Structure formats: C-alpha cells, structure tokens
Amino acid sequence: LAFIVSYLYFRWVQEKQRKSTFATQNPNYCPMEYIADEWEIKRASVIIGEKIGKGAFAVVHKGTYVNPKGGPTEVAIKMPHEDAEHLECMQFLQEAHLMKEIKAVHVVQLVGVVSVNLPYMVLLEYMALGDLRTYLTTHRPNSEFNLTNKPPPTFARMYQMALEIADGMAYLANQIKSVVHRDLAARNCLVSAQGIVKIADFGMARQVYDNYQKHGPGKMPVRWMSPEALRGEFSTKTDVWSYGVVLWEIVTLGDLPYPGLSHNEVMQFVDHQKVMPKPESCPEHFYSLMRRCWHRHLWQRPTFLDIAQELQPWANERFLRESYLTSQEGKSALKAQR
Numbered sequence: 001l002a003f004i005v006s007y008l009y010f011r012w013v014q015e016k017q018r019k020s021t022f023a024t025q026n027p028n029y030c031p032m033e034y035i036a037d038e039w040e041i042k043r044a045s046v047i048i049g050e051k052i053g054k055g056a057f058a059v060v061h062k063g064t065y066v067n068p069k070g071g072p073t074e075v076a077i078k079m080p081h082e083d084a085e086h087l088e089c090m091q092f093l094q095e096a097h098l099m100k101e102i103k104a105v106h107v108v109q110l111v112g113v114v115s116v117n118l119p120y121m122v123l124l125e126y127m128a129l130g131d132l133r134t135y136l137t138t139h140r141p142n143s144e145f146n147l148t149n150k151p152p153p154t155f156a157r158m159y160q161m162a163l164e165i166a167d168g169m170a171y172l173a174n175q176i177k178s179v180v181h182r183d184l185a186a187r188n189c190l191v192s193a194q195g196i197v198k199i200a201d202f203g204m205a206r207q208v209y210d211n212y213q214k215h216g217p218g219k220m221p222v223r224w225m226s227p228e229a230l231r232g233e234f235s236t237k238t239d240v241w242s243y244g245v246v247l248w249e250i251v252t253l254g255d256l257p258y259p260g261l262s263h264n265e266v267m268q269f270v271d272h273q274k275v276m277p278k279p280e281s282c283p284e285h286f287y288s289l290m291r292r293c294w295h296r297h298l299w300q301r302p303t304f305l306d307i308a309q310e311l312q313p314w315a316n317e318r319f320l321r322e323s324y325l326t327s328q329e330g331k332s333a334l335k336a337q338r
C-alpha cells in the first residue's frame with residue numbers, strides 16, 4: 001500500500017510540474033499574456049508587510065513601495081493565491097491593466113505592477129479603514145466588533161458616503177470609460193484613512209463574475225443583482241440597481257440584504273417584482289432613491305450622474321474641490337446627458 005501511495009504521489013507531483021512547465025513554456029497554452037510596461041515596479045522596491053485581507057481570488061498585504069523618485073508610499077499589495085493556475089495569474093494581471101486608464105478621486109488607484117518576477121503583485125492605493133461593509137458593522141452601537149465604542153455614522157455622513165460612491169461610479173460609467181462593475185457592493189468599496197469611500201475591484205469585476213459563474217449560482221452576488229443581471233444581461237443600469245442595495249447596506253450598517261431569505265428565495269422575490277421594504281429609521285428620501293434604483297425598467301432608473309447631482313447638497317468642501325461631478329469632464333458629461 002505504501003508503494004502505491006508513494007507512486008500516486010510521485011505521479012501527482014510529476015503532473016503538476018508538467019502543467020506548470022507547459023504553461024510557462026508554451027505560449028499557445030494561455031490565450032493572454034501580460035506585457036510589462038511603464039507601470040512595472042522592481043520587486044526590490046516593494047516591502048511586504050502584514051496580511052490584511054483574503055479575497056476569493058487574491059491575498060492582500062499591507063506594504064510599502066519605495067519609489068526611487070517620490071520616497072516611500074503605503075500600499076496594498078494584491079497577490080494571486082498560491083495555488084492559482086497560470087491562466088488565472090494572467091487574468092489577474094490583465095484586469096490590473098484595465099485600471100491603468102482610471103484616475104479619479106473616488107476610485108481606488110493603481111500604483112504599479114510586478115509581472116516579471118514571481119509572485120505577481122498588483123499595488124494599489126492603501127485604504128486604511130478597510131472595506132465599507134466591515135467599516136459599517138464596526139460602527140454599530142453595542143456591536144462586539146465596535147471595540148472602541150465608535151459612534152454610528154450620522155445621516156449626513158451616510159449621504160456623504162452615498163455621494164462618493166455615486167461619483168466614483170459616474171466616472172467609471174461615463175461614455176469614454178464605460179466600465180460596468182458587475183459586483184458593486186459595500187464589500188467592494190474601501191474607506192481611506194480620511195474616511196473617503198472609493199470604488200474597488202472594478203477591474204477585477206469581469207473575472208470575478210466569470211469565477212462566480214464557474215463556481216455555480218450559489219457563489220453569484222444575487223442579493224446585489226437586478227432582474228436582468230440575474231438573466232445574464234449587464235449594463236451600467238444593473239450597477240445602478242446594485243447601488244440601491246449598497247444604500248440599503250449603508251443605512252442598516254452592513255446588514256445582509258434580503259434578511260432571512262436564501263439565495264433561491266432572493267431570486268424568486270426579485271423575479272416576482274418585489275423589493276425590500278424601508279428599513280427602520282431610514283430617511284424617506286434615502287429610501288425613495290433606493291426605490292428608483294430598483295425600478296423594473298432600466299430607462300426609469302437614474303444615472304449615476306443624476307444620483308451624484310441629487311446628493312450634492314450633502315457634499316463637503318473637499319468634494320466640491322475634487323470630484324468627478326465638479327470636474328470639467330463631469331460637467332461636460334452632465335451636459336451631454338441632458
């Protein structure tokens with residue numbers, strides 16, 4: 001028996017080696033390759049710190065990028081899981097490639113890529129307060145996670161967060177970029193040390209969705225998906241629906257949407273043209289905005305620019321100084337929309 005076990009182990013190791021050599025040596029094996037460019041960072045200028053997160057497809061560390069020109073910068077370092085296949089690694093780098101075009105205050109910024117040595121790395125702007133869902137749950141009164149007794153966000157603060165997310169999404173959705181996120185949820189928004197909320201994971205969205213699909217509907221973010229997204233049709237208006245669910249997450253301080261319903265029940269619920277009721281203590285206007293995002297007809301849903309404009313009265317000074325909505329580009333997009 002020992003002989004059989006060691007023989008099988010030997011064959012397994014051989015097969016694994018064959019696969020990885022094949023993958024790296026045979027260019028036809030992988031339909032995509034990543035070509036290093038001006039975003040490439042030397043491995044030696046990256047200091048990897050503590051692990052801060054683990055997603056479905058990558059592990060995330062805090063770290064420092066020692067830029068020869070600009071000095072040290074705090075970064076988040078994303079690396080594919082150790083057992084990721086070559087193709088998944090290439091997808092990981094390709095998706096980072098998408099982020100190179102993107103520069104907006106309310107979208108998490110790419111800092112650089114390490115693609116010529118292993119492990120592959122994607123360096124992102126460091127968002128010290130973590131993902132929005134955790135941020136919300138740790139601000140709940142009487143929560144065991146609220147260790148320092150932080151006060152819950154005021155409604156004005158909630159509106160500010162909603163505005164920042166709408167602004168980031170308006171930038172991504174504009175005609176030039178036309179990025180459809182597909183996985184907009186509080187867990188995919190990140191909060192900076194100054195409390196600014198930014199959109200993350202949009203570059204990864206396609207891959208994330210394909211992976212969700214590959215692993216079955218149980219893994220799809222159905223609670224954030226519109227009726228047409230559940231049928232496989234995506235557009236910026238399906239992102240608007242998800243945005244409505246994010247508003248619901250904000251006002252409930254990070255509850256799971258459609259509480260008490262299973263995945264399948266959520267799909268049926270949405271299919272029967274039902275929407276979540278107004279959460280207790282939710283301002284009427286906030287709920288009315290959610291309801292408009294959840295309109296059955298796509299054309300009746302507001303655009304992200306409409307939403308940002310509607311929420312602008314809650315903008316702080318920083319937002320008025322630097323946001324997509326108040327930029328030249330944003331103003332022209334708004335004009336073009338009318």
Ligand code: ADP
Binds near residue numbers: 054108127190
């Ligand atoms: P995946 O895309 O593989 O699901 P995520 O991007 O969701 O991985 O990252 C997992 C976790 O890592 C997040 O929930 C967050 O806590 C942390 N994280 C990701 N990016 C950053 C960042 N730029 N700054 C700070 N923390 C981050």
